[in-house]
Amino acid sequence: GQQVMQIPQYQHVQEGEDFTTYCNSSTTLSNIQWYKQRPGGHPVFLIQLVKSGEVKKQKRLTFQFGEAKKNSSLHITATQTTDVGTYFCAGPTLQGGSEKLVFGKGTKLTVNP
Amino acid sequence: DSGVTQTPKHLITATGQRVTLRCSPRSGDLSVYWYQQSLDQGLQFLIQYYNGEERAKGNILERFSAQQFPDLHSELNLSSLELGDSALYFCASSQGARQPQHFGDGTRLSIL
Numbered sequence: 001g002q003q004v005m006q007i008p009q010y011q012h013v014q015e016g017e018d019f020t021t022y023c024n025s026s027t028t029l030s031n032i033q034w035y036k037q038r039p040g041g042h043p044v045f046l047i048q049l050v051k052s053g054e055v056k057k058q059k060r061l062t063f064q065f066g067e068a069k070k071n072s073s074l075h076i077t078a079t080q081t082t083d084v085g086t087y088f089c090a091g092p093t094l095q096g097g098s099e100k101l102v103f104g105k106g107t108k109l110t111v112n113p
Numbered sequence: 114d115s116g117v118t119q120t121p122k123h124l125i126t127a128t129g130q131r132v133t134l135r136c137s138p139r140s141g142d143l144s145v146y147w148y149q150q151s152l153d154q155g156l157q158f159l160i161q162y163y164n165g166e167e168r169a170k171g172n173i174l175e176r177f178s179a180q181q182f183p184d185l186h187s188e189l190n191l192s193s194l195e196l197g198d199s200a201l202y203f204c205a206s207s208q209g210a211r212q213p214q215h216f217g218d219g220t221r222l223s224i225l
Contacts, residue, residue, distance in 0.1 A: 033213055042115070042203060042216040043156065088156065092211045098161075099210035100169040101146075105155035 004091055006104030014112050019076040021107035023089035030092050032065055032072040033101070038085040079111050116140060119204050119217035127225050131192040134220045138185055138206030144168070145187040146214060147179055148203040156203070161210075162187055168210070191222070199224045 049065035116139035158171035162181035
């Protein structure tokens with residue numbers, strides 16, 4: 001079945017450094033979604049990208065969808081301690097005639113103040 | 114507040130027991146999903162319902178079952194519990210399979 005791979009699994013940065021997590025799918029995606037889960041919290045939807053080559057920004061966060069719609073990235077500029085958490089990407093996949101959202105395993109970000 | 118309500122928040126029980134986790138989806142959402150998350154692990158997809166019908170199954174054990182009722186709330190039943198079933202169980206809802214999912218706060222299940 002379709003797989004959504006995320007790298008790196010863990011990333012530790014000093015506050016102020018940049019951070020990037022990458023997401024790759026084995027098949028073309030109709031859209032890619034990004035979620036953030038704070039420690040002790042639940043995943044929260046951040047953004048959805050739909051178009052090939054699409055780039056969206058949310059303050060210090062930049063999301064990109066690849067031209068082939070098989071990969072995506074999330075880049076955080078000048079990380080802050082509030083950015084700590086696990087970032088998941090997810091993409092719809094067809095399984096047994098029904099679509100379901102497949103999540104990557106996530107990238108856990110820790111920020112040293 | 115995601116609009117998704119899960120009860121109970123915490124559950125402590127013993128091996129061999131059976132528990133039921135409950136989820137009320139966000140108003141207007143017809144799809145409900147259940148996930149299991151063990152400590153520092155990713156989201157393991159269990160099962161998906163759409164308007165009362167099962168739509169997709171993930172790595173759900175035979176000891177686990179779920180259903181979605183006419184009022185769209187869902188229940189996840191876990192039986193013959195084992196120590197390894199200790200985890201955080203999330204419910205999420207969405208308007209459709211391609212749409213963003215909204216997660217509840219989760220039920221933390223501890224098996225003693």
